[in-house]
Amino acid sequence: MNIQLFQRNAQQQTLVMTQQMQQAIALLQLSNTDLQSYIDKEAEENPYIALDHAPRPLPSLPYSGTASTEWDDPASRLSNGPLSLYAHVAAQFDLMFADPTDRFVADRFLEALDPSGWLGEPLDVIAADCHMTQPEAQDMLRRVQDVEPAGLFARDLAECLALQAEDRGMMTPVFRCLLDHLQRLAAADLNGLTRVCQCSMEKLRDALKQLRSLNPKPGADFVQETTLEREPDLIVTRGKTGWQVELNRSTLPSVQIDEPRAVHNGRNPASHDYVTERLNVARWLRRAVDHRNQTTLAVGVEIMRRQIGFLDHGPAHLAPMTLADVAQAIGVHESTVSRVTTGLLMATPQGTFALKRFFSASFPNDADSENPSSAAAVRYQVQKLIDAEDPAAPLSDDAIAHTISSGGPVLARRTVAKYRDMLGIPSSFARRRQGKLKAA
Known part of the structure; x- marks a missing residue:
């Protein structure tokens, strides 16, 4: 040779x-x-x-x-004062993403991060804004989900708890099955959970004990409103x-x-x-x-x-x-x-x-209009309508969608429900029940 x-x-x-x-x-x-x-x-x-x-x-x-x-x-x-969620994540991104292109995409994910720590925008919207394919967006999502604390950038409750469980080495087959059937857990159907998870009640209770140790909203532990002081x-x-x-x-x-x-x-x-x-x-x-x-x-x-x-x-x-517009x-x-x-x-x-x-993406159904609305503005309209409603007769999601659509962007009922969840507002049924309790 x-x-x-x-x-x-x-x-x-x-x-x-x-x-x-x-x-x-x-x-x-x-x-x-x-x-x-x-x-x-x-x-x-x-x-x-x-x-x-x-x-x-x-x-x-x-x-x-x-x-x-x-x-x-x-x-x-600086003195060891509390950091905001965004400052905490941005400091980790400084070390995780040396490539300017990767950092730009990571910042777009950070822009979509809700105060709860969940990802507040659909992954396909973020992918479109960054000119990425869906697999590339999925790969970047996995990378940003490596930040601490575990559970940030999750898209739903099951994913948030799964990220924390994997970080702590708790992801057993029983625990995975429990996360796949959270609706049964919400209904307190323990016997049904033992059947679908094929485990004893004792093992199920151990998994539930571990589940209660996790944080469903890991971003809520950071400074939120105190910065306004x-x-x-x-x-x-x-x-x-x-x-x-x-x-x-x-x-x-x-x-x-x-x-x-x-x-x-x-x-x-x-x-x-x-x-x-x-x-x-x-x-x-x-x-x-x-x-x-x-x-x-x-x-x-x-x-x-x-x-x-x-x-x-x-x-x-x-x-x-968007950040790109200003930049x-x-x-x-x-x-x-x-x-x-x-x-x-x-x-x-x-x-x-x-x-x-002040940063918010265009409302999906209104992006091509001459004066598009932002998703943040639509969420604010939902909030104002609910704040002004009669507690004895709260507005349904359909009624809110119809009211906003009559004078602005076309809004679907499921979009109202999604924005209501993001704002931490219960359903009309739960609000009616709360109104009756307050009036009693």
Whole structure:
């Protein structure tokens, strides 16, 4: 056998995620308050970062520059406060998806994640938005379901419990059969379960004990509404020329550098290298924070430009909008928009909302119309109709579908039922029974 060695030179272009790029990306998803906390902690270790919280004008120069590569993740420098579900998952995606295309698709799944931790949109809709085949979407679904805690991105209760059972090594044939017959369990048909699962009552009770240890809504353990207690990051007001979006100057993070002190200390040969390194770090941080502020403002302006109907008339007029729409308009990658909108709040005349709330796909039956409705707007209409109903005579799903369809998108009864479940609203029968109990 003749073995030969060859040496070949080739040129190729690749994008390398340096420490500096990773740090700048991490800064994008920090709120004003968290970012200021990070800057304060950096100032404790860097003598040339001045602790001056007074806001300053945003520079018009684009972000660029170098800094020390010995920094850690900015998020790890913050106090150990509770994370939102979206921030928790996004941080794991940073480690799981190095390829930009994969990260874009993963962010589309994150966009569809409900507060309960379940996947709030059909898989075929997500596949169509990402130009994927159904097998490719299934493969990506399995990948995003690897995040912790187990059970996130499930499409129904059985899948959510199955993911947790497999993670804990509990998936026995009896347990699998139990998940396949949850309707019998809901009806308390234990004898029927022993027959279909071909097990004794003792083994069935052991499986039920394990089932009760699982969490049907793993996303509910994360911070939900508490994020609204802090100051908003963006503020929308009506000006003389129309709606205006600006950064909240009262909490706007900025980095001030003590240049005279650095120049004076740098004259000493013994400390010159240390001063240069710390000064470069401070300058890089200032540019990165300015870039973060500019990107946040650009995203906020584009969101509100597309949501004029919401500003004028309220949540029932939310327009369909995706991360890709905003990213293409402002010239950034979809993952950048996803990070910026994770955890940030915007104060509007309609109330203070997380930026993620403004993103919603087109309503399926209305996507090709001249003024399509968003799924979020339709869900809001369902909520308002039920809130205004007579408790003694609650509206049926058919009645709600007919009312909305008469003045908007064509809505099927099963769609109303689905949206009702997503909103945590019981059926008309259960609402009528609740009304009788309250009246008693």
